[in-house]
Amino acid sequence: MEINKDQIEKIAQLAKLELSEVEKEKYAKQFSSILSFIETLNELNISSDEILGLESEFDNQLRSDESVVCHEDVRNLSLNQAPEIENNQIKVKRVL
Amino acid sequence: MEYHKISIKDLSDLLQKRELSSLDLCNYFLDRIKRIDPKIKTCISVFEDEARKQAVLADERILAGDKSLLLGIPYLAKDNILCQGFKTTAASKMLENYIAPYDATVIKRLKESGAVLLGKANMDEFAHGSSTETSSFFISKNPWDVERVPGGSSGGSVAAVSAGLCVFALGSDTGGSIRQPASFCGVSGLKPSYSSVSRYGLMAMTSSTDVIGPIAKSAKDLSLIMNVIAGFDENDLSSFKQSIDYCQNIDNSLKGIKIGIVPEFIDSLEDSLAKIVKESISVFESLGAQIKNISLKYNKYAGPAYYIITPSEVSSNFARLDGIRYGFSFDYKAKGSNSENLNEIYLKNRGEAFGPEVKRRIMLGTYALSSGYYDAYYKKAIAVKNLIKKEFDGVFEEVDAILIPTSPDVAFKIGEQIDDPVKMYLEDIFTIGPSLAGLPGLSIPAGFSKDLPFGIQIISKKFRDDIVLNLANQFQSKTEFHQKFPNLN
Numbered sequence: 235m236e237i238n239k240d241q242i243e244k245i246a247q248l249a250k251l252e253l254s255e256v257e258k259e260k261y262a263k264q265f266s267s268i269l270s271f272i273e274t275l276n277e278l279n280i281s282s283d284e285i286l287g288l289e290s291e292f293d294n295q296l297r298s299d300e301s302v303v304c305h306e307d308v309r310n311l312s313l314n315q316a317p318e319i320e321n322n323q324i325k326v327k328r329v330l
Numbered sequence: 331m332e333y334h335k336i337s338i339k340d341l342s343d344l345l346q347k348r349e350l351s352s353l354d355l356c357n358y359f360l361d362r363i364k365r366i367d368p369k370i371k372t373c374i375s376v377f378e379d380e381a382r383k384q385a386v387l388a389d390e391r392i393l394a395g396d397k398s399l400l401l402g403i404p405y406l407a408k409d410n411i412l413c414q415g416f417k418t419t420a421a422s423k424m425l426e427n428y429i430a431p432y433d434a435t436v437i438k439r440l441k442e443s444g445a446v447l448l449g450k451a452n453m454d455e456f457a458h459g460s461s462t463e464t465s466s467f468f469i470s471k472n473p474w475d476v477e478r479v480p481g482g483s484s485g486g487s488v489a490a491v492s493a494g495l496c497v498f499a500l501g502s503d504t505g506g507s508i509r510q511p512a513s514f515c516g517v518s519g520l521k522p523s524y525s526s527v528s529r530y531g532l533m534a535m536t537s538s539t540d541v542i543g544p545i546a547k548s549a550k551d552l553s554l555i556m557n558v559i560a561g562f563d564e565n566d567l568s569s570f571k572q573s574i575d576y577c578q579n580i581d582n583s584l585k586g587i588k589i590g591i592v593p594e595f596i597d598s599l600e601d602s603l604a605k606i607v608k609e610s611i612s613v614f615e616s617l618g619a620q621i622k623n624i625s626l627k628y629n630k631y632a633g634p635a636y637y638i639i640t641p642s643e644v645s646s647n648f649a650r651l652d653g654i655r656y657g658f659s660f661d662y663k664a665k666g667s668n669s670e671n672l673n674e675i676y677l678k679n680r681g682e683a684f685g686p687e688v689k690r691r692i693m694l695g696t697y698a699l700s701s702g703y704y705d706a707y708y709k710k711a712i713a714v715k716n717l718i719k720k721e722f723d724g725v726f727e728e729v730d731a732i733l734i735p736t737s738p739d740v741a742f743k744i745g746e747q748i749d750d751p752v753k754m755y756l757e758d759i760f761t762i763g764p765s766l767a768g769l770p771g772l773s774i775p776a777g778f779s780k781d782l783p784f785g786i787q788i789i790s791k792k793f794r795d796d797i798v799l800n801l802a803n804q805f806q807s808k809t810e811f812h813q814k815f816p817n818l819n
Contacts, residue, residue: 242693249645249696250652250673251689252681261690264751268694271752272634272707280713295567311415311431315657326654327672 235273237265333358334494335815338403338551341497345392345402352392352402356385356446359404363448363495366818370471370480372490374409375417376449384446391444399554401444406499408487409450410457411542412531413437420533421465422455424683427657434531435566436500436542436559443558448496452486456648457502457535458687459483460510460757463748466685471744472515473816474782478741481511481757484545488515491545493818498546498555504536505636506737506761508543509773513736513785516775518802518812519545520552521761523793524768525570527556528563534647536640539765548812549774549802553577556795570793579796580803585618587801590729592626595760599735603784606777607735610786610805614733617804624725624732628718632763635718637755638698638711639766645695648688653679690751719767722789731797732789735760736773740782760787770795774802775811783811 242262246253253261318325333341333355344350360378367373381404388402407413410420412430414437419425433441440447454464462470462485470485472478473493480489484501488511491499501508503521512519520543527542534540544555556576563569591611596604611621652675653659659679669675684692698707725732738759747753764771769792773785790797806812 245693245697245700247677248700249692250676250680251684251692252677253689257686257689260686261693264690265694265697267752268637268690268755271755272638275631275634275638275710275714278631278714278717280710297567308414308431311429312655315427315429316655317659324654327669327675329672 235269338554342399352385352388356381371468372470372486374450374452381448388444398443403497404446404448406451406490406496408484408501410533420456421453423466424658435528435563454483455685457483464687472741481514483507485511491517501545502542504539505765506758509761510737512773514741516783518774521771523770525568526560528566528569530565536643549799553799579800582800584804587619588729589619590622590624590732595734602779606784610776628721629763631714635711635714636762638707641691641695642698642708644691658683715766722767726791734787736785736787764789770798772798772802
């Protein structure tokens with residue numbers, strides 16, 4: 235399947251990746267060849283039942299809904315790597 | 331004495347008998363790293379002071395009568411495993427300043443056992459690759475031929491063990507990232523059964539197949555490490571609850587063991603490599619194993635399925651990497667100050683900090699999971715994953731283990747494949763299937779071609795890592811490939 239530069243641009247925006255024009259060209263080409271590789275799966279006849287009836291090998295593992303103490307050194311190490319802190323919270327640029 | 335050529339058990343004996351101190355052993359390896367690593371560049375960080383501190387502690391414990399087998403044994407950890415207070419970078423610009431706030435469970439367990447952490451090993455950026463060429467910092471070299479890659483993504487860990495810069499190393503394997511470099515560098519590398527080793531503190535890539543595993547010079551060494559790092563962890567609720575003794579069956583006779591081989595896989599190899607695999611099969615026959623031809627007809631779909639599943643999970647796991655929380659833009663007042671809003675900061679940070687392979691995978695995953703494509707790609711890939719798993723289940727009703735090549739060729743030259751993503755993905759053609767099925771897979775050295783190592787891969791049923799270790803150990807009792815070392819002088 236062919237992917238063009240515009241589609242790459244849209245995917246990149248969705249993935250929150252700013253790409254240069256050179257990157258968009260390069261990735262469009264590479265994407266197309268990767269998708270051809272992936273699309274060999276179309277050789278297999280997989281029924282929609284097989285897709286819908288997929289069971290997970292795991293049961294959900296739950297723990298009690300209680301807050302767990304975070305050690306102060308762990309908290310400090312984590313928070314102090316943010317560019318701006320205010321009241322023990324990470325301050326970011328405005329959302330809108 | 332060449333301590334880097336000695337097994338964990340024998341080193342432990344020397345330390346326990348006080349013929350050698352842990353501090354001396356630690357300094358021996360730190361010295362080797364200083365002298366040899368500039369040629370092969372396996373280490374991102376070396377923790378000289380911390381390592382010596384841990385070695386001194388190990389000596390005190392030995393004096394007090396502690397007989398733990400890994401006490402005082404130096405190792406390296408792949409740089410996607412968190413070590414509290416130290417840089418953990420995943421070989422990415424995104425995390426080049428990131429200090430881990432806590433220890434991964436495997437690191438905690440190894441600390442408790444008294445093993446000595448020397449530093450962090452280089453890797454493909456965020457474990458995305460099969461050559462260690464995508465590291466944002468530098469390319470690691472294969473100790474057998476420094477113009478060739480060590481394989482990836484645990485290339486640094488594997489090359490360090492191969493070059494004798496540590497006694498063992500930790501890597502991670504999602505689609506082949508321990509096994510393939512182990513084949514390229516002539517060492518023993520185990521991808522344990524999925525969920526047998528806690529992933530707490532391992533930077534998540536493909537959560538449904540990621541496993542931390544050991545790399546060492548022999549199967550016996552691997553089993554000792556597994557007994558320390560494996561086991562249920564309440565911080566990783568996907569971890570397997572039953573405890574396993576990985577050393578228990580390692581010396582069992584192979585009489586009556588049934589090993590499956592796949593003739594088409596062997597025929598697909600170049601002659602000298604096919605010869606190595608066939609000779610390995612003969613070794614197992616001489617040990618009493620019965621060989622049976624089997625078929626893995628879904629194997630050719632493992633790669634395509636994996637390269638949908640991995641990017642999909644990656645695109646989700648990497649959403650947390652916004653460039654704000656993990657140290658990338660600690661100086662963003664200078665870097666991003668002309669960005670008006672949060673969205674622009676995300677776009678800029680992520681665009682700047684991620685390398686090409688990481689971006690490709692994030693975008694592939696975003697595409698595969700997006701509306702209109704989810705059923706066609708992701709759900710289909712999961713259905714294929716299930717078919718592959720069922721095929722292995724069927725095979726294991728007839729045989730106890732499977733023997734196949736680890737990689738399609740010996741180590742390739744640096745730069746040879748970096749511009750061709752699909753060619754790089756095909757490196758994993760023999761390792762992805764077992765990953766998708768969650769099975770244990772072990773690569774051990776089985777011969778040389780053009781003076782380069784080539785490994786064979788032993789696979790067994792889920793949670794029967796003891797079988798793969800047993801087969802590997804018996805093979806190593808009859809062959810000497812695992813005792814060959816590259817000449818780095």
